Amino acid sequence: MEKRPYAILLKFPGTNCDVETARALETAGFRAEIMPFRQVVSETIEGANMVVLPGGFSYGDYIMAGRLAQLKIEHGLSASLERFMENGGYLLGICNGFQILMRMGLLPAGSLIAHPDGRFACRWARLRNRCPSHPFLRFLPDEIELPVAHAEGRFVAAEGLAESYVERGLATLTYQDNVNHSFASIAGLQDETGRVFGMMPHPERFLYRSQHYDPDWVGDPDWGWGYYFFKSIHDELAGLSREPGLKTHTNE
Amino acid sequence: MEPALLDPTYQRIPLRKSSDADLRNLSDERGLSLSLDDMKAIQRHFISLDRDPTDVELEVFAQTWSEHCKHRVFNAVIRHTVNGRAEVIDGIFKTYIRSVTETIMEQKPDFILSAFHDNAGFIRLDEQLAVGLKVETHNHPSAIEPYAGSNTGLGGVIRDILGAGTGARPVASLDVFCLGRPDTDPETLPSESVIHPLGLLRGVVRGVRDYGNRMGIPTIAGAIQFDDGYRCNPLVFCGTAGVIPVDEIEKQIEPGYRILVLGGRTGRDGLHGATFSSASLGEQSREEDQGAVQIGNPIEEKKAADVLLHARSEGLIGSVTDCGAGGLSSAAGEMVAEHGGEIYLDKAPLKEPGLSGWEIFLSESQERMVLAVKPENVDRILALADLYETECTEIGIVSDNGILRVSHRGREICRLDCGVLHEAPRQHLTSSHERIVPAPARIDSTPDFSADLHAILRDFNITSREPIIREYDHEVQGNTLGKPLAGPGGDCPGDAAVIRIDGSRRCVAIGLSILPALHADPYRMGQASVDETIRQLVAVGADPDRIALLDNFCMGNPADPDELGALVETAKGMSTAALECGAPFISGKDSFYNSFETESGTESIPPTLLASGLGIIESEEDILFTTIRRANSHICLAGTTGRETGGSVYERMKGATAGPAPSWEPDTAMGIYRRLHSAIRNNWILSAHDLSEGGLAVALAESGFSISAGMEIRLETVPADDKLDSAELLFSESTSRILFEVANESIDEVRRHFEGLPFAVIGRTSAEHRRLTIHHDDDLIINETLTDLKKSWKNGLTPYY
Amino acid sequence: MRKIVEIHNHFQPAKDASNLLYTPADHGMTYRETRRYSFQYSGSDSALLDFVQSVLVDPVSEDLHDGPSPCFKDYIFHLDLMLKPSLLDLEKEYIRNYVRDQAYTDWTLDELSVAHRYYFFGKGDITPQRIARDMVNPVIHTWNIVYGTGTA
Structure with a gap:
């Protein structure tokens, strides 16, 4: 009998981080399966412990990042996603997945828009872990580093909201050097339940220590921070949680 | 001569009765780019068949025989003269490229798994996997519309990888641009139809960005050459590396296999793209040739790639190739060249109705792949296409009669013998070259070497490419270990890029070299390009005996004996070096007519060679970065510095007359590379950086950009073949030199290891300061903070991009 | 029927217009970019507006300007840049495909054109001719420049 937590990765035309994200999930102990979106039905969603929206350019992102994928999900799968969340499922969006979750309104209100200089930015970003006991972040230290790669990653929201997300502990990750001019330096958000989690940085790209740009990086002898990110949620779902039953996660 | 209109789907062309003048007109009017000799060969063929060709058949000949598809210059017989001595070259490709590979195949059995006959060549990575690389040019389309040109250029070369074997997985891309200087005064451009270098730069970078990033293939390596010689004729090279299981390299095709087209639909796009790139540009080109401009749709290609790789993993693919030029x-x-086949054009999915037969058959619409599969696999592939939200359609069948037969609207519109089609008449060309080795340049320099170094670090050809590199997702797929920007701040230059390969413990390095500044001595330019490619790969940890090369040549008019002569000499130099190094060519490409006609004359590019290469790295542990890691370590230099400033950045900066180009000595080169490699495997080397443009001074400064330690150098210790002056030691661009850092505990072993080769410890790193100090005998000739040097290097392009 | 809408992201700052030129020295002018959609359609105007609001506009960051008048005032001139109809405009393509898949019953899309509009502001020396030379490629673009009410 399969005991590993089961994650499915939704693959839209243009999703392109699915393979390495599945690899990261498997390495952390998940059973991970990549599902082309056309194959996804209610049962596949509801049969998973975690649904992952990986990075990429869903349907090209030509209208705005994540818009068409958002509409396609809403047309067919809204009800099953709702049931999935009611039953305690976890929903993770990375980069383009985060953009899709924002457009779906499953995370605190705001938007991810083009950078002021109009460019794509592929670089590493230092991040503050603002929720060190969160199921996704509890194995990570207060400050980590992950790669970012996006053109539309600047978090904006109506006046005052971004700051309130930081105060209320909904902003899970913030940039240390605000690489893309996000309001309140927000790099990742969670919803009130803590089970919808979106982030611009790519934890799957820092699974192994050797993926760091500095050969003398001293953070960990074998693994990158991304490994501990996926390991955190794996252990939570596998019932290995050190602090079981956490429902909300606030800034400590 | 008015061709008779027989049917709306095709015309029959009365070729048999045509005079020479008619044949010339026909080629011009239809834009076939065929010579009179070619037209007469086609005419003879149809006289022997006792019928006239259809327009489709004529177009198929033009396309198949185009320079772009058949590399006729590289296969031509050339009467070549060097310094008055004549020789006959039985094809550049055969003599200088294929023969190298054939020789090395015998020396290194089971290393080269495929070369030249497929869309990309492959070398062995390990027991299960092979790795390949393909580089293409997309110069003319990029000159006319840079964004679209580089965009479809990258899309095309990715399809080459997808169409290699039974479908290789694209794992990394590279891009190389040759452009005019970004600060060119717009008023000095010779024609309004020439796009300013900065417009070209912005366009080509964004074109690569928008295709590569969306495909999810990391763009990890590249180069930009800024030189006035390219201001009217930009060069755009795009390359992609792919990985495939060894047992999937061989394509299989049998009579009865079904032919499918996968991906985008067919429209009136890019008609005559193949013949277009076989002609030069002129002031009218931009208006006339806009039909050849297409914008890529990377998501369409991504879906096709997903279907193809999924189908290959289920063993469903017999053969696959990309739909590119033609x-x-x-x-x-x-x-179907081997067996023959039937194509039913009515079945091809179209973007718009009303296309005639030749338009469908010759259309160069992007993002299409052609597959041949067993009949029982068709349904599964169609289902996979549906799953990934794209289209796949059966359009034909492989036959057994050796005839290519095409039908449209119930009529046979093409019936050609596959054999004849691939027998283009051989061209005969003449070339000549005067080889003059100039006297060493006397550079009149005021001895302010610090200022010179800052100026060189700011030079457009040296300065950091960071603003451009950050536009490319170079980390997608999560396998980029040797990054284009690395070191403690993630912003120092790399020698070659390194990727890990899923399913293997080995890694692959990708390096490249383009040295048009050495064009005055093309033979040495060819050698130096091969040497630099290998040197970069070795510097990051690759095994010098497991390297494969690619050649991409670009030039102006091959009918000009001097231009062709320089190309021949480049090929010779390249060939010698590759053979001596045991580095085979596995793929290559050539691009001609990179010239621009204006009222005041023709501007051609300098003959240009892009050498690129793949190297195998035995283990992740072997990967090295360029920058200094420790204080109190030893700075070592292997290789000899010569009085060879010809083509160097320093010489150009000083406006000196050209001195001799760097020479190359095979035993020293390979001796150093093998020794360094075993030292790396022994864990003796902390970091390594190859010496290239800007010479020792630039390499030292770049090594210091980690700002981890100060560097104290003594120039008189540098191995040199004569008593050189400071400028020569600092800025000469002699070949086969690598700088590396060795910890104190290993230095004795390293010294012994390099015995018998030019090697010296030229300095130390220091914890006391963060400066680069260079002494030459009693003089302190450079004393600069590394932070200041880095600032000069880092920001040279930022005002422009 | 025809409907024109213009969409502007109010979080995007005015940017230095020099960066659009081949000689990027400071020219003292700024620009703002908008997207301008022109629909040829039949059926319900409000259904089309619903479509625009739910598909083309980001409600958090963007403003919808309904109608053909320019959405900014006091600009010196504006440039409309469009891809020629024979070329693949990816945004247009994905919008059209989405509309086709949805098979709306209360309106139908007959034709769509998408322009990027650049408004230029300030007292600098960038002329429309300069902008046309440095931003337009006649091989792929159709374009026009209209003077505004702003003063240089």
């Missing part, structure tokens, strides 16, 4: 005609034509 469209279905070329793809299906090549696919």
